[in-house]
Amino acid sequence: MEFSAEDKVINTLKEKYEGDVLHIESPYNFLTITLKKERIVEIIKYLYSHPETGFKYLTSIGGVHYPELNQIAVVYQLHNLIANLRVRLKIYLPVENPVTETITSIFAGANWMERETYDFYGVNFIGHPNLKRILNVDDMIIFPMRKEYPLEDQTREDKNDSMFGR
Amino acid sequence: MDMDESLIGQAPPEEKQYSYLNLGPTHPATHGIFQNVLKMDGEIIVEAEPTIGYIHRAFEKLAERRPYAQITPLTDRLNYCSAPINNIGWHMTVEKLLGTEIPKRVQYLRVIIMELARITDHLICNAVIGVDTGALTGFVYLFQQRELVYEIYEEICGARLTTNIGRIGGFERDFSPKAWAKIHQFLKEFPVILKEFENLLKRNRIFMDRTIGVGGISDERALNYSFSGPNLRAAGVDYDVRVAAPYSSYEDFDFIIPIGSNGDVYDRFMVRQEEMWQSLRIIKQAIDKLPDGPFHAKVPEFYLPPKEEVYNNMEALIYHFKIVMGETDIPKGEVYHCVEGGNGELGFYLISDGGRTPFRLQFRRPCFIYYQAYPEMIKGSMLSDAILTMSSMNVIAGELDA
Numbered sequence: 001m002e003f004s005a006e007d008k009v010i011n012t013l014k015e016k017y018e019g020d021v022l023h024i025e026s027p028y029n030f031l032t033i034t035l036k037k038e039r040i041v042e043i044i045k046y047l048y049s050h051p052e053t054g055f056k057y058l059t060s061i062g063g064v065h066y067p068e069l070n071q072i073a074v075v076y077q078l079h080n081l082i083a084n085l086r087v088r089l090k091i092y093l094p095v096e097n098p099v100t101e102t103i104t105s106i107f108a109g110a111n112w113m114e115r116e117t118y119d120f121y122g123v124n125f126i127g128h129p130n131l132k133r134i135l136n137v138d139d140m141i142i143f144p145m146r147k148e149y150p151l152e153d154q155t156r157e158d159k160n161d162s163m164f165g166r
Numbered sequence: 167m168d169m170d171e172s173l174i175g176q177a178p179p180e181e182k183q184y185s186y187l188n189l190g191p192t193h194p195a196t197h198g199i200f201q202n203v204l205k206m207d208g209e210i211i212v213e214a215e216p217t218i219g220y221i222h223r224a225f226e227k228l229a230e231r232r233p234y235a236q237i238t239p240l241t242d243r244l245n246y247c248s249a250p251i252n253n254i255g256w257h258m259t260v261e262k263l264l265g266t267e268i269p270k271r272v273q274y275l276r277v278i279i280m281e282l283a284r285i286t287d288h289l290i291c292n293a294v295i296g297v298d299t300g301a302l303t304g305f306v307y308l309f310q311q312r313e314l315v316y317e318i319y320e321e322i323c324g325a326r327l328t329t330n331i332g333r334i335g336g337f338e339r340d341f342s343p344k345a346w347a348k349i350h351q352f353l354k355e356f357p358v359i360l361k362e363f364e365n366l367l368k369r370n371r372i373f374m375d376r377t378i379g380v381g382g383i384s385d386e387r388a389l390n391y392s393f394s395g396p397n398l399r400a401a402g403v404d405y406d407v408r409v410a411a412p413y414s415s416y417e418d419f420d421f422i423i424p425i426g427s428n429g430d431v432y433d434r435f436m437v438r439q440e441e442m443w444q445s446l447r448i449i450k451q452a453i454d455k456l457p458d459g460p461f462h463a464k465v466p467e468f469y470l471p472p473k474e475e476v477y478n479n480m481e482a483l484i485y486h487f488k489i490v491m492g493e494t495d496i497p498k499g500e501v502y503h504c505v506e507g508g509n510g511e512l513g514f515y516l517i518s519d520g521g522r523t524p525f526r527l528q529f530r531r532p533c534f535i536y537y538q539a540y541p542e543m544i545k546g547s548m549l550s551d552a553i554l555t556m557s558s559m560n561v562i563a564g565e566l567d568a
Contacts (some may be wrong), residue, residue, distance in 0.1 A: 008430070008552075027499055027500045027501065028262060028263075028499065028500070028501045028502075030184065030500075030501075030502055032302060032500070056389065056390060057392060058392045059392070059504075059513065060513060060515065060528065060530045060535075062515060062526075062528040064517060064525075064526045065526075075515070075528075077502065077513075077515070081389075081405050081410070084410050086502075088502070106388070107390060107391075107392065108331070108390045108391050108462055108539070109390060109391040109392030109393075109535055109536075109538065109539075111538055112534065112535065112537075112538040116534075119228070122411070132289075134218060134219060135218065135219035135222040135567060136219065136222065137219075144227060145226060145227055151228065151230070151231045151254070164280070
């Protein structure tokens with residue numbers, strides 16, 4: 001049986017980290033793998049160096065806040081430029097204490113992406129060389145992209161948007 | 167007393183003193199609001215610490231409160247030198263989420279607009295490299311041509327810099343005869359000027375001395391820093407989204423991806439220069455092959471109906487109201503779409519929970535990602551080369567700070 005490129009990635013990953021894989025899907029042809037949070041750096045390093053996968057290009061790192069789950073997801077998008085294959089890895093961290101490890105030792109480009117994720121979601125990347133705010137002012141005390149912080153000042157009474165579904 | 171000749175002008179190593187220089191935030195030579203605290207040893211840069219975020223406008227947060235059509239103007243203000251690419255990239259992201267079939271004519275028209283935008287983007291960058299090496303003349307000539315492209319935008323969508331061009335599903339109107347005339351005028355005039363500009367700088371001794379070997383980065387480091395676009399290609403990696411993952415019918419056109427070898431300022435200049443020629447080639451092919459057909463897809467939930475219909479047709483009125491008020495629901499889903507922007511892979515990572523606004527929208531902004539390599543690239547170089555390196559990387563403050 002001929003394996004598709006995506007299956008190869010899944011098989012390679014499962015060979016060593018079967019227990020860490022929580023969920024696999026492929027929305028809009030983009031392989032998405034949800035992983036346990038503990039060994040994410042090890043897994044990325046494995047996918048980076050394994051000849052079958054070779055994800056040597058980091059497309060992006062981003063955070064997503066799910067208030068109902070009380071969790072923050074960190075989404076890594078990796079790219080194998082030679083085989084033109086992409087993978088999205090997700091880990092979920094508790095909102096109270098979102099801690100994970102840095103991947104700056106693998107990708108130099110992860111530096112600012114992780115700083116941005118810290119800046120907006122408060123995700124603490126242990127081992128990061130310079131984890132401080134990047135786009136917001138240094139003395140900001142909140143992590144503004146979390147869903148509990150509304151866009152506008154909710155104490156204002158001079159605006160009534162109830163007619164407009166807001 | 168005799169002095170050792172070789173020690174004249176040098177302090178003993180243990181007493182070496184560095185000076186610190188604030189380059190920016192508002193310095194006329196940096197073409198934008200960038201701050202770099204430079205640790206200097208004479209005129210040599212020892213260390214650089216960039217500070218960014220001076221024009222952060224919270225687009226990702228804003229996008230979580232806006233209906234999909236209203237996010238387009240936000241994308242304008244990312245890389246404002248090539249706003250149409252951002253707009254169309256965003257439209258295509260939504261269309262991917264909806265699963266909309268886009269007519270061939272729309273795709274070709276989009277290619278024409280996106281390539282025009284790429285030309286203006288590269289043109290500003292290369293003209294500014296010229297200015298920073300002391301050649302102001304080319305800049306003035308090229309800006310005349312940029313003006314012409316802006317007039318084309320104006321004919322198509324009514325705006326110039328922040329274009330908000332097109333709609334989800336296509337264009338608001340077909341290109342007018344005047345727009346076509348302007349495009350043909352541009353195709354006729356621009357190659358002459360571009361050739362002249364190239365002749366001014368390409369083999370110019372002063373320009374070559376200033377740019378070759380300056381601000382270089384190896385292919386390995388560039389990939390490790392997640393570079394994309396002309397900067398990555400100048401380092402010798404032939405990654406172009408238009409070829410790797412063709413969108414909007416790019417597979418129909420014949421063009422080459424120019425690559426450099428050293429990743430220095432001169433290579434970046436030459437890659438951009440060649441890409442402009444390739445863009446012209448693509449535009450010509452698109453015009454030649456342009457099929458007939460509608461100028462927008464059939465997505466009544468997202469595409470504003472014509473005004474006469476709104477007054478005379480019940481459904482059109484409902485759709486009009488729903489679109490304007492942003493009350494249209496979107497399917498649930500998670501989608502990533504990327505286009506080859508002026509500076510590289512411009513990605514939109516969109517999570518929809520089925521509501522009127524995105525649940526999460528992340529912009530992959532190429533500038534933000536490659537600007538972090540700047541300290542490494544200017545380490546050990548002169549201050550004037552640092553300025554040149556920055557302009558050759560085409561760092562756009564709007565894209566950097568979102």
